[in-house]
Amino acid sequence: GPKVLQIPSHQIIDMGQMVTLNCDPVSNHLYFYWYKQILGQQMEFLVNFYNGKVMEKSKLFKDQFSVERPDGSYFTLKIQPTALEDSAVYFCASSLEGQGNSDYTFGSGTRLLVI
Amino acid sequence: GDSVTQTEGLVTLTEGLPVMLNCTYQSTYSPFLFWYVQHLNEAPKLLLKSFTDNKRPEHQGFHATLHKSSSSFHLQKSSAQLSDSALYYCALGNNRIFFGDGTQLVVKP
Numbered sequence: 001g002p003k004v005l006q007i008p009s010h011q012i013i014d015m016g017q018m019v020t021l022n023c024d025p026v027s028n029h030l031y032f033y034w035y036k037q038i039l040g041q042q043m044e045f046l047v048n049f050y051n052g053k054v055m056e057k058s059k060l061f062k063d064q065f066s067v068e069r070p071d072g073s074y075f076t077l078k079i080q081p082t083a084l085e086d087s088a089v090y091f092c093a094s095s096l097e098g099q100g101n102s103d104y105t106f107g108s109g110t111r112l113l114v115i
Numbered sequence: 116g117d118s119v120t121q122t123e124g125l126v127t128l129t130e131g132l133p134v135m136l137n138c139t140y141q142s143t144y145s146p147f148l149f150w151y152v153q154h155l156n157e158a159p160k161l162l163l164k165s166f167t168d169n170k171r172p173e174h175q176g177f178h179a180t181l182h183k184s185s186s187s188f189h190l191q192k193s194s195a196q197l198s199d200s201a202l203y204y205c206a207l208g209n210n211r212i213f214f215g216d217g218t219q220l221v222v223k224p
Contacts, residue, residue: 003158004158033211033212035214041216042204042214042215042216042217043159043204043214043217044214045211045212045213045214048211056210056211091158091159098210099208100144100146100147100208100209100210101147101164101208102208103161103164104161104212105158106151106158106159106160107158108156108157108158109158
C-alpha cells in the first residue's frame, strides 16, 4: 500500500545544533502529523498541519520546533536549537481527511539522539 | 480531556491460546476507536477501526467491539500466532489521534 517515507532513519546531533526531520507523505493526503515517542513510552502528539498551516499543537511542541511543507515537497520538522530531552523517535503520519475516523499512514520514524 | 488506557504493558502467551488486550477510553464526545500494530523497527499500521453503525470490525483474525456503556474497545483473537508478536496501540480519534501506552504482545511456541 501507500507509504510515508521518513529521512533520515537515524540522526545523531550535538546539543544546541539545528536538525531537520523530513517526511514524504502519501501523495494524495492532505493532513500531516508529527508524533514523538521517547524510548519505552507512548506515542505523543506534537502537531498537525493542513493547507500550509498548523492546525493544532500540543504542549510538547516547544518554541524551538517548527513545521512546514514548502511547495508540496517534504513535510519537515525543524528543531533549533536541540536539547538533550529531544532525543526520541519522531513519527510522521498523513491522512486523506481530518475527521476523527481518518486512517493515518505512519512512517517508520526518525531516531534522533541529541548528545 | 480525551485519554486512552491500556492496563497491560506486557502480555505473554502460548501460540494457539486466545488473545485479549484491554482498552478503555475517556472522551467528552463520541470518538472513533482504533487499534494500531507496530512490529519491531516498523511503522505503526492500522489494524482495526470502530464503525459508526456498531458493526464489529475484523482483520487478520482480530476483532474488537466498541462498548459505549463501559467505554471499552478490547482487542480479541481466538488463537494467537507467533507472527502476532508486536506492540499494540489502542487509539482514540477525535480531531486527532490519541494513543494509549501500548501493550507488548509476546507469543511463544
